[in-house]
Amino acid sequence: xxxxxxxxxxxxTRLSLPVLIAAxxxxxxxxxxxxxxxxxxxxxxxxxLSPIWGAVRQPVSAVRDTVTEIGTLWTMRTENARxxxxxxxxxxxxxxxxxxxxxxxxxxxxLTWVPEPAPxxxxxxVVADAGGTYARAVLxxxxxxxxxxxxxxxxxxxxxxxxxxEVGSRSARVLLATDINSxxxxxxxxxxxxxxxxxxxxxxxxxxxxxxxxxxREGDRVVTSAQxxxxxAGLPVGVVRWSESGAAEVExxxxxDRLDVLRLFDFGLSGILPxxxxxxxxxxxxxxx
Amino acid sequence: xxxxxxLDAGARAGFPAVFTAFLIIFAAVPVDVPGLIAALALPGIFxxxxxxxxxxxxxxxxxLGLLQDLxxxxxxxxxxxxxxxxxxxALRWRDVLVRxxxxxxxxxxxxxxxxxAALGWGLEAVLGWHIPPTMPALAxxxxxxxxxxxxxxxxxxxxxxxxxxxxxx
Numbered sequence: 217x218x219x220x221x222x223x224x225x226x227x228x229t230r231l232s233l234p235v236l237i238a239a240x241x242x243x244x245x246x247x248x249x250x251x252x253x254x255x256x257x258x259x260x261x262x263x264x265l266s267p268i269w270g271a272v273r274q275p276v277s278a279v280r281d282t283v284t285e286i287g288t289l290w291t292m293r294t295e296n297a298r299x300x301x302x303x304x305x306x307x308x309x310x311x312x313x314x315x316x317x318x319x320x321x322x323x324x325x326x327l328t329w330v331p332e333p334a335p336x337x338x339x340x341x342v343v344a345d346a347g348g349t350y351a352r353a354v355l356x357x358x359x360x361x362x363x364x365x366x367x368x369x370x371x372x373x374x375x376x377x378x379x380x381x382e383v384g385s386r387s388a389r390v391l392l393a394t395d396i397n398s399x400x401x402x403x404x405x406x407x408x409x410x411x412x413x414x415x416x417x418x419x420x421x422x423x424x425x426x427x428x429x430x431x432x433r434e435g436d437r438v439v440t441s442a443q444x445x446x447x448x449a450g451l452p453v454g455v456v457r458w459s460e461s462g463a464a465e466v467e468x469x470x471x472x473d474r475l476d477v478l479r480l481f482d483f484g485l486s487g488i489l490p491x492x493x494x495x496x497x498x499x500x501x502x503x504x505x
Numbered sequence: 506x507x508x509x510x511x512l513d514a515g516a517r518a519g520f521p522a523v524f525t526a527f528l529i530i531f532a533a534v535p536v537d538v539p540g541l542i543a544a545l546a547l548p549g550i551f552x553x554x555x556x557x558x559x560x561x562x563x564x565x566x567x568x569l570g571l572l573q574d575l576x577x578x579x580x581x582x583x584x585x586x587x588x589x590x591x592x593x594x595a596l597r598w599r600d601v602l603v604r605x606x607x608x609x610x611x612x613x614x615x616x617x618x619x620x621x622a623a624l625g626w627g628l629e630a631v632l633g634w635h636i637p638p639t640m641p642a643l644a645x646x647x648x649x650x651x652x653x654x655x656x657x658x659x660x661x662x663x664x665x666x667x668x669x670x671x672x673x674x
Contacts, residue, residue, distance in 0.1 A: 233563045233593050240567070240585040243574075244632060247581030258575050265530060265576075272534050344533045348577035349540035349641040350629055355533075389578070396638070417638055 259384030262346070266357045266387045269343040277476070284474075335448070337481045338363065340388070352395040352417060353381070354475055356388045364388045367446070367485065370478040375452040375469030376400070376440060377478055388480075392472050393453070394421055401444055402453055402466075404430070405437040413438065413453065413466055419473070420457065420465040432456040432464045448483045510674070517667050521560040525549030525569055533576050540645030542577045543584065546570075547621055547649050548656045550588050551614055554595040555602045556664050566592040579625075580632035587621050587628070607661075611653055618649040 247254050288295075340356035347353040358364055368380040370390045378392040393400055398415035404426070411426040423432055436456040442449035454468040525546065532545040546569060553561035570585030577584065595602060595617070602613065622642045629637045 229562070233589065233596075236563045236567045237586065237589050237593075240570070240582050240589055242582075243571070243585055244580065244582030244628075248632070254575075254581050258578065261572075261575050265533075268530065269534055272531060276534050345541075346533070346576075346578055348579035349543055349625065349645055350633075350637045351578055353578060417641065 255382055259382055259387065259389075262344070262355055262389070263384045263386040266343050266355065269355075270341070270357055273343055280474070335481050335483050337479045339477050339479050340364070341477055342475045343387070346389045347392075347395070350396065350417065352392040352398075352415065352472070353378070354390050354392065354478075356390060356478060356480075358386060358388055360386055362386075362388075363482070364480055365482070368480045368482055369447060369451070370480050371451065372470045372472075372475055372478055374471065375454065377468075377470040377472060377475065379446075380480065390478060393468060393470070394419065394472055400453070401441040401447065402438050403441040403449065404432055404456065405439055406433055407436070410441050410443060411438075420459070420467055423456065423464040423466060426464075434458050438466050445485055447485065513670070517670070518560050520663075520667075521549070521553040521557055522565045522569065525553070526572060529569065529573050529576060540641050541648060542573055543579075543587075543621075543625060544618075544645050544649035544652065546573050546584070546588060547591065547618060548614070548653045549660075550592055551595055551617055551653075552657055552660050554592050555599055555610075556660075557667075558596060558599065561592070563589065563592060580629060583625055583628035583632060587624050590624060591617055591621050607654075607657070610657070611650075614653050614657075615646075615650050618646045618653075622646045622649075 340358050340362075342354045343357040344355040345353075346355040356364075364380060364383055366380055366383055370377045370380065376393060378390045378395075378398065380388050381391045382389040391398060393413065393415055394417065395415045396417045398413075398421065400413040400421075402411055402413045402423075403409070404411060407430050409427050409430040409432075411423045411432070413421045414424050415421045423438075426432060434456060438453040438456060440447040440449060440451040440453060452469050454466040454470075457465050457467045459465050528545045528549055529542055532542040550561065550566055550569065554566075566588050567585055570588040571581075573579075573584040573588070574581050602610065605613065622645050625645075626637060626639065626642045
């Protein structure tokens, strides 16, 4: 180590704080100027740390499961009554669905209907919360040779959860539908009216820009719309709820507060990507279709 | 100085930074608490700046802020500047702060947490060029203030143990 005189060393220590504060401003400029570099270093760190999170996650989810278990036991009785009633109702719906399915098959046989190909998907485990104070996003652990790409659509077991916005070599970041930057084109199933679902960093995103003369009805099912070529039509999103303050919100089917595994669907769509995404998605490997 | 003793001293000198870095990394595990990373980074910086400034110099604070920004996907530089300002102010008032009782240190920390959250909110607004919601910032202050006594209690014990070990040399 280089030996410095004591006054010089003291002066250096005193100088280091202003210099580092200036460096912090430099980092802000760098973050604005070269978003791609920052994104790459973020994903490199996330790649390196995702095994640690994968290990830590198990005790964390064990504790959380215990807490939810206690809550579930508490509400078991009312839940049971509700389920019996719901089961009754679903049985009626099942009969209707079977009748409709048979009718649908009959009608299809009489037309030359080309069935849509089943989309490919892969599942990935949620390992970390990649959102900051003002963002809602999760980090997925993927194998070293994954095929995740930007713009892929993430669904949990119930419905739409978000879109892949950043991809590293062993992890990927999914921007959730509740994030304030999330804008999802949707269709209201009752009226077939189109609208935009805008995230607000709360549990329920808001509905905006529905057409004149149509009002979203409480309990209307909301599905994705194929407009702008970013999503396929008809993915389940949630149901319309009117808040106390009189805003139309969407209660998501997906349970975004307890995501464990996400399914990433590759619909091969290359519609609107997040603004920071400089690189377009690579074309899908040929030979898939 | 023997090798073991030197290792011991090195571990003591490096512990505050490593411990804070681990807190930041573990805070990124999904538990659905917004602002947990920023809320956990602050007590470590505040405590060690006051009680062990030699082990928490400004460059280390800079690196911890960088780690926080990269992990929390917030605009780069916001966390760095916030932590550096907290570090600088705490260092300037160190002579007063080090003599406070646990309760008054906690109250002072409340002011620091509020100031840090306000600075973070302002930087987010300027760097993102939009008005961010205030609720997450308030939640961050609440979590940070609530966690401080627990962390400070554990850290005080560690600090006294380390101090005793140093005196024994």
